[in-house]
Amino acid sequence: MESFYLSNIDGIYVIVFSVLIGIELIKNVPAVLHTPLMSGANAISGIIVIGGIIHLLTLSISDVSSIVAASLAVLIGTINVSGGFFVTHRMLAMFAKPKNKQ
Amino acid sequence: MTIYMNATYLLSAVGFILGLKFMASPAKAKLGNVVSAVAMGIALTATIFWYITADITYTNGLLVLGLLVFGSFIGRFLSKSYAITQMPELISLFNAFGGLCAMIIGINEAALRDTNSLFLVDKSILLLGVVLGAASFTGSIVAYFKLGNKMKWNAPPRAFTTIAILLMLSLPFLHMLAPIDFNFFYLTAVLGGLALIYGLLFALPVGGADMPVLISILNAVTGLATALSGIVFESTIMLLGGILVGSTGILLTAQMCKAMNRSLATVLIGNRKTAKAGNSVSEEQQVQSISSAETATLLAFSKKVAIIPGFGMAVAQAQKECFEIQKRLETAGAEVNYIIHPVAGRMPGHMNVLLAEANIDYQYIIDMDEVNHKMRDYDAVVVIGANDVVNPAAEEDENSVIYGMPIIKAYNAKQVIVLKRSMASGYSGATNTLFDRNNCRLLFGDAKSSLLQILDELKKI
Structure with missing residues (x-):
């Protein structure tokens, strides 16, 4: 547990392939979708909340300062995740409205 | 596990x-x-x-x-x-x-x-x-x-x-x-x-x-x-x-x-x-204003109209009025398009979201690059709360903050009407040289109430 993932060649594979996939995925995005995409990606980066959850579930509840810090992180991170997805949904819902045909 | x-x-x-x-x-x-x-x-x-x-x-x-x-x-x-x-x-x-x-x-x-x-x-x-x-x-x-x-x-x-x-x-x-x-x-x-x-x-x-x-x-x-x-x-x-x-x-x-x-x-x-340098020029600008009645008349006689929305439209929440005017002009036989600059508003796609909110169909929305070479075909261009994205200084004035930014060549249209709240400059702070042009007239006021007035005048015609 003391040595991080980077020592593992798999981690490097994950990084390189994720970069390539990321570039490939949004190479030809129309400008219309830039804002929702940014917002959706922002929600995905909220996956960092997992770190806080791991802290909360591995710490003893008596370790007050760390528990408080981790709780704050989980709360803020969850706001980022849920708010990000809801706001993206709200933006995209506008495009999905029935279109007027004269 | x-x-x-x-x-x-x-x-x-x-x-x-x-x-x-x-x-x-x-x-x-x-x-x-x-x-x-x-x-x-x-x-x-x-x-x-x-x-x-x-x-x-x-x-x-x-x-x-x-x-x-x-x-x-x-x-x-x-x-x-x-x-x-x-x-x-x-x-x-x-x-x-x-x-x-x-x-x-x-x-x-x-x-x-x-x-x-x-x-x-x-x-x-x-x-x-x-x-x-x-x-x-x-x-x-x-x-x-x-x-x-x-x-x-x-x-x-x-x-x-x-x-x-x-x-x-x-x-x-x-x-x-x-x-x-x-x-x-x-x-x-x-x-x-x-x-x-x-x-x-x-x-x-x-x-x-x-x-x-x-x-x-x-x-x-x-x-x-x-x-x-x-x-x-x-x-x-x-x-x-x-x-x-x-x-x-x-x-x-x-x-x-x-x-x-x-x-x-x-x-x-x-x-x-550079932003400061650009601002000092603004006092010397000579602009021509236009009333909403005149605007309505002008639009009524136009065959091809383009609307260029900007952040001002978002602030005024004027997208529904845009759609009303579009419908009215279309029943009168005109062609109405929306031209969107890739960075209009505060985010890419910001304007598209707003127009979608007003139920304006994709087919009327055109990207800047598709129309820039045929802007001369437009009888009237209505700029609603956009500023920097139609500023010809981006092409002409090397000292301007926005020099080099691609713009919508609205100045090429036969007549340009800019709906503006005041003479304040756009977000970049650059002086808009479009307002000095002979074919450009300014309609001062909140975009939403201006559009409503135009709509009323159009109904009278």
């Missing part, structure tokens, strides 16, 4: 990739968002199930669940409590939360680790994650306030930035050379604090018109902080999610810079000096 967790993480990784892929196409974007959200739910649930073991009291589990539920409600509430015009602000606010979360988790991790057994590379990864998270947090907060026009701070002297960077670079070396006095946790906390200041210094010089680029790059930075935390926590899904956000964010930033014909460096350095 490990195999189940890895299988669920793999599932959510696929979900993120498919979600982003769908989000890149207009027809499937909504589905893509749902897929990503479900993938996130799977990843979080799997983590909770995996880490709830016999030694952990239920208190911790309940705490996690409570925080997740409570946080989701706050997020949902926030996402609904902002007007659709304020989406860019909201995105920067959420990004600030992401950065703060990364910073707290990193500092907490530094406090919990037995740091003597950490390798140098591991420490660096942890530190970098904290620094990126912290800088992204304060940078996004600056973006949030700048977008809401709640802050008019001047850019701080560059020396501060240099000092902050030098301190951030030198402190880790001090720690390395004298590890006894300087505990790793304090180093992490101090670097985090410095990075908070650096985030401010980084974001403050960026001009208002460049906010989309700033938000996009800060989004990418949060993604990278997440990826680094993924390495720290040995979590492939965090690593993958973070890297995906980082790489898409950087590419998106590059695309936006390209749309504005500016290099990332000029955006980040900011344009303090």
Whole structure:
């Protein structure tokens, strides 16, 4: 547990392939979708909340300062995740409205 | 058991990739968002199930669940409590939360680790994650306030930035050379604090018109902080999610810079000096104004009309009135198009979202590049609350702040009518030389009430 993932060649594979996939995925995005995409990606980066959850579930509840810090992180991170997805949904819902045909 | 967790993480990784892929196409974007959200739910649930073991009291589990539920409600509430015009602000606010979360988790991790057994590379990864998270947090907060026009701070002297960077670079070396006095946790906390200041210094010089680029790059930075935390926590899904956000964010930033014909460096350095030079000219401008009745008459006799919306339309919430005028002109036999500049408003696609809200069909919305060479065909162009994106100074005046930015060549149309609240300059602060042109007339007033007046006049004709 003391040595991080980077020592593992798999981690490097994950990084390189994720970069390539990321570039490939949004190479030809129309400008219309830039804002929702940014917002959706922002929600995905909220996956960092997992770190806080791991802290909360591995710490003893008596370790007050760390528990408080981790709780704050989980709360803020969850706001980022849920708010990000809801706001993206709200933006995209506008495009999905029935279109007027004269 | 490990195999189940890895299988669920793999599932959510696929979900993120498919979600982003769908989000890149207009027809499937909504589905893509749902897929990503479900993938996130799977990843979080799997983590909770995996880490709830016999030694952990239920208190911790309940705490996690409570925080997740409570946080989701706050997020949902926030996402609904902002007007659709304020989406860019909201995105920067959420990004600030992401950065703060990364910073707290990193500092907490530094406090919990037995740091003597950490390798140098591991420490660096942890530190970098904290620094990126912290800088992204304060940078996004600056973006949030700048977008809401709640802050008019001047850019701080560059020396501060240099000092902050030098301190951030030198402190880790001090720690390395004298590890006894300087505990790793304090180093992490101090670097985090410095990075908070650096985030401010980084974001403050960026001009208002460049906010989309700033938000996009800060989004990418949060993604990278997440990826680094993924390495720290040995979590492939965090690593993958973070890297995906980082790489898409950087590419998106590059695309936006390209749309504005500016290099990332000029955006980040900011344009303090030239903005002032541009402003001094504005007093000499001779403009011709027009009444709403005259505008209505002019539009009634036009065969081909273009509407160029900008941030002013978003502020005035005038999109529905636009649609009303479009319908009326179309029944009179005119052709009406909307021309959208890639960076009109405060975010790319900002205008499209607004027009979609008013039920205006895609087919009437044209990209700048498609029409710029045939602007002469338009009898009338109505510019609603847009300024910099139609400013010919971008093509003519080498001293202008926006020189080199591609613009909609509205000045080529037979008649241009600009709906404006006042003679204030656009977000970039550049003087708009379009207003000096003979074929340009200004209709002063709030965009919404002006459009309503035009509509009334049109009904009389």
